[in-house]
Structure formats: structure tokens, C-alpha cells
Amino acid sequence: MPRKIVGLVVKICPMGDLDRGVIMIDEKFFYENFDVQHIEDIPDDTAAKRIEGEFTDLVAYLKNPEHINCPAINKLMGLFEKLVGNYITPVALTPSVKSLHFYCEQRKNKTVCLIMCPSDWNEMLLKDPFMQMGGLVFIASQAKDYWNLRLSSHYQNRKEEIPKRARSYEAELLNYFAKYKSDKFIANNWQKETIKLFPEGIMSEPSHYDGRDYDGNFPPFPFSA
Numbered sequence: 001m002p003r004k005i006v007g008l009v010v011k012i013c014p015m016g017d018l019d020r021g022v023i024m025i026d027e028k029f030f031y032e033n034f035d036v037q038h039i040e041d042i043p044d045d046t047a048a049k050r051i052e053g054e055f056t057d058l059v060a061y062l063k064n065p066e067h068i069n070c071p072a073i074n075k076l077m078g079l080f081e082k083l084v085g086n087y088i089t090p091v092a093l094t095p096s097v098k099s100l101h102f103y104c105e106q107r108k109n110k111t112v113c114l115i116m117c118p119s120d121w122n123e124m125l126l127k128d129p130f131m132q133m134g135g136l137v138f139i140a141s142q143a144k145d146y147w148n149l150r151l152s153s154h155y156q157n158r159k160e161e162i163p164k165r166a167r168s169y170e171a172e173l174l175n176y177f178a179k180y181k182s183d184k185f186i187a188n189n190w191q192k193e194t195i196k197l198f199p200e201g202i203m204s205e206p207s208h209y210d211g212r213d214y215d216g217n218f219p220p221f222p223f224s225a
Contacts, residue, residue, distance in 0.1 A: 047119065047120070047122055048093055048119075050122045051093060051117065051119075051121050051122050054121075054122055054125055055091065055117070055121075058125070058132070058133065058136060059077055059080060059081050059084070059136065060081070062074075062077040062133060062136065062137065062173075063077035063078045063080075063081055068173070068176060069176075069180075070172065070173065070176045072169070072172050072201070072202050073137060073169070073172055073173050073176070076137065076140050076141065076144060076169060077136075077137070077140055079140070079143075079144055079147070079211075079213065079214055080136075080139075080140035080143055080144070082214035083143050083144075083146075083147055083214065084115070084143075086214070086216075088113075088143075088146075088147060088214075089102075089113055089114065089115055089143040089146060089147075090113075090114045090115070091114065091115045091117055092114050092115070092116055092117065093117050093118075093119050093121075094116055094117070094118075094119060095118070095119045095120075096116070097116045097117070097118050098118060099118060099124075099135060100115065100116070100117055100118070100121075100132075100135045100136065100138070100139045101115070101116040101139075102115055102116075102139050102142040102143065102146075103115070103116050104146060104151055111146075111151070113146055115139055115143070128188075130174075130177055130181075130184075130185050130191075131188065131190075131191070133173065134170045134173055134174060134191065134194075135170075137166075137169050137170050137172075137173050138166045138167065138169065138170045139166075140169070141165050141166035141169040141170075142162060142166055144211055145162055145165065147211070147212070147214075148209070148211040148212060150162065158207070161205075161207040164205050164207060165202075165205055165207055165208060167194055167197065167198060168197075168198040168201060168202045168204055168205035168208070169201070169202060170194055171194045171195050171197070171198035171199075171201045171202075171204070172198075172201030172202050173201075174187065174191050174194060174195050175195065175199075175200075175201050178195070
């Protein structure tokens with residue numbers, strides 16, 4: 001039986017006009033390698049449809065200062081909302097990963113990029129929402145790096161900064177949870193280590209940068225740009 005990879009429709013544009021769904025950047029590549037299904041072809045009462053809604057809602061929750069009053073996280077997730085909603089970093093559902101995973105591949109003079117989401121992510125979210133919110137922020141940091149060409153050849157000698165920035169963003173959110181959600185948030189070993197490594201969140205990692213806002217340009221970006 002061929003392995004399924006589902007292009008998720010993440011309708012997270014505030015204007016509500018991005019209901020076309022997430023498409024693969026290089027459909028020929030993905031159709032050659034996977035048996036692709038699109039979310040529009042899947043019945044409503046399915047795990048994939050539930051993940052579509054939960055992913056959308058959680059991104060919106062994290063970017064809203066009324067829910068998470070943490071400016072660095074709000075700004076990051078606001079950008080992430082646009083990058084996913086406009087197919088810059090599309091999302092795919094697959095059983096081949098056990099956690100959210102940022103995938104990027106160079107193909108000649110362009111890149112193929114997507115966020116791989118476990119097919120049981122809705123169950124993972126119910127079991128530990130704080131862990132999955134941290135995972136979303138971690139992935140959003142990598143999407144920001146992609147958007148700002150930090151995956152290009154110009155930064156190859158600094159590629160170790162990518163996971164550091166991502167984890168320090170996660171620490172930024174975990175510090176917020178520890179301060180304002182202490183009645184519900186109990187850090188696991190990974191989260192304790194993350195806070196220990198980055199006690200001041202993003203201020204503990206010197207490689208952070210402001211980056212450019214979403215401006216409507218589209219990938220694929222050349223690695224050598």
C-alpha cells in the first residue's frame with residue numbers, strides 16, 4: 001500500500017479568502033514520490049479534518065496577545081500564519097513522522113519546503129497541548145529562517161544557529177507558561193532542559209534577527225540567493 005501524504009488546507013488568513021488549501025510547492029516531485037491526497041477530497045468526519053481545524057486554531061491562539069501576551073511569540077506566529085496560509089511553508093499530514101518536522105530540500109536552483117505533521121497529531125495535542133504549542137513555535141522559527149533565506153548557502157557556516165533560535169523561541173513560550181499558566185503547565189524533561197539552556201528565551205540566543213515581514217513574494221527561493 002503506498003504511503004499517504006495529505007496536503008492540509010490551513011485556512012488561517014484573517015480575511016478568510018485563503019480557502020483553496022495548502023498545495024505542494026513542487027507537485028510533480030511529490031506526486032512522483034507519494035500517493036497524494038488533498039484535504040478537500042477527504043470526508044469531514046476524519047482525523048485529517050480535525051487536525052486542519054486544530055492546527056489553524058492553535059496558530060491563531062498563539063499569535064493573539066489576548067491569549068498569549070508575549071510579543072516575540074505573537075509576531076513569530078503572525079508571520080507563520082501567513083507563510084502557511086500562502087503556501088510558502090505548506091503543511092502535510094503523514095504517518096512517517098512522530099512529531100512536527102520542518103523539511104527542506106534543495107532541487108537544482110530552488111527549494112522544496114514543507115512542514116510534516118504526524119497523522120495522529122490531534123491525539124498528541126489532547127495529551128499534551130503545552131508540548132505541541134512549543135513544537136509549533138519551534139517549527140515556526142525554522143519557517144521564519146526559510147523566509148529570510150537563512151537556509152541559503154550564504155549561511156551554511158552558521159547552520160548550527162537554526163536549532164538554537166528555534167529552541168530559544170520555544171523557551172520564550174515556556175517561560176510565559178511557567179509564569180502565567182503555572183496552575184496547568186508542568187514542564188517535562190525536554191522543556192526543563194530548554195528553559196535551562198535559554199533562561200531568558202530569545203534574549204539568551206545572540207543569533208536572533210528581526211527579519212522581513214510577509215510581502216507576498218513566493219518560493220521557491222534559490223539556496224544561493
